[in-house]
Amino acid sequence: MSLEHLLKDSKTPLILGHQNADPDAICSMIAFARLYKSLNPDGAPQLAADDVSRLSNQVLKIFEPEMKVSRAPESDHDLLILLDTNSRFQLGNALQHIPENPSKTIVIDHHERNPEIDLIADHQILHEDKSSTCEIMVKVFSDLGVPIDASTANLLLTGMIFDTRRFFYTGLETLSAAMKLIEAGADYEKCVRSLLIKPDRSERIARLKAAARVKVHLIGDWIVATSKINAFEASSCRGLIELGADVAIVGGSPSKDVVRFSSRSTREFFEKTRVSLGSDVMEPLGQLIEGEGGGHANAAGANGKANFEKAMVRSVELIRKAVEEKNSSEEGSST
Ligand SMILES: [Mn+2]
Structure with a gap:
């Protein structure tokens, strides 16, 4: 089944990121929820992660103050999506038991491939060569023909800036994806600033x-x-x-x-x-x-x-x- 069909078929997808979710995980999770809503406006996606990093909380406060990321799912799901995560272990204690039906599990990730993922998810979008899961999401939007709005562009660019250490690690494809996001309305300076954090x-x-x-x-x-x-x-x-x-x-x-x-x-x-x-x-x-x-x-x-x-x-x-x-x-x- 194609990604598009999986998403259109689902009423209650559960979107998970790794433990202590960093900005790449959090931003790709929210972007995925947007992608899903544009294909299935009546659906009710849920986001969860076993804790969210302090920096991610700051990013959320700046870009998505209303967004709710719970520590555990609050209701049932009919589709599971793992972002920026390649194993049960990465999900953390609270969530690692959740993946149970590979035919209804999608994984989107850029970490080094973990063979365990074959047992968890039948639907895999894995690109070890990509800078970030957010960069992969830029491609997923375009593959499905879904336009990226300005607020989603801000999130995806922020995730990319974080995982590339402000483009210290980069290449032509990564920079092209970043340009696409700026063209879609992302505010580069605001994204960089959202990642500056003052210690306590x-x-x-x-x-x-x-x-x-x-x-x-x-x-x-x-x-x-x-x-x-x-x-x-x-x-x-x-x-x-x-x-x-x-x-x-x-x-x-x-x-x-x-x-x-x-x-x-x-x-x-x-x-x-x-x-x-x-x-x-x-x-x-x-x-x-x-x-x-x-x-x-x-x-x-x-x-x-x-x-x-x-x-x-x-x-x-x-x-x-x-x-x-x-x-x-x-x-x-x-x-
Ligand atoms: Mn990442």
Whole structure:
């Protein structure tokens, strides 16, 4: 059965996006509901997602203040549409049991193909090469001959801007789709602005305090910034990196038996030094604070209960030692 027939046959379609729905998911869901309504004006589509991201809520407030996205379906459905989602897992706990009839399930997605999707949906519109599900939706509208109105164009362009990181990742097809949307009435600047989000006030205060208390350590050409704050340690690290640090380590001890460390480094720092904040810094630091530490090369943390001040000092020593060891071993191996 064609997509058009499936939609015309359905009275109560249920449109789902992935857990913590991002702007690509939310915007493609609403656009799909519009597409459905234009083919079936009497139908009653329902939208649901296991939580909606804070940024998506802002986008909704700006473009679709009346739109209702529930956390769970409120009534039965006769057709299921999954957007920006390629597995049950992505639907989240609250919704993953819902897909049960593949012949009445449509999936539209751009993620890497998940074989599980064959068991869930007989009707698949999957394009791994597309920037976003919203970009796929531009094609679905045109394939069905349904014009895109200005408010839908705003949504689809917003989803595309989000998933391409403002067209950092793009190509001819993506840009052509974006132009189509602007021609259809999308306001590019308004879409970009809808995605700018200010952190909560308390988070901004924490970042500013961390910046005010910063200590700067120079290790070779690298700038390592350390600071102390008892909340939003990770966000404070990102703030110090934005200010210019190559490595940021922020520790906090909000109560007597709680010691926490967070760290971030630039990609350049890791690529040139091969120092991993996870294994070289936070793992040993975790032991010192009588807890555990680890993470990735560029982002890592540790949680424990003791030796806060000692660990603050040790963190810089660990980086210095790792930079020196890895540099000298590299020189050794290249000669
Ligand atoms: Mn997406």
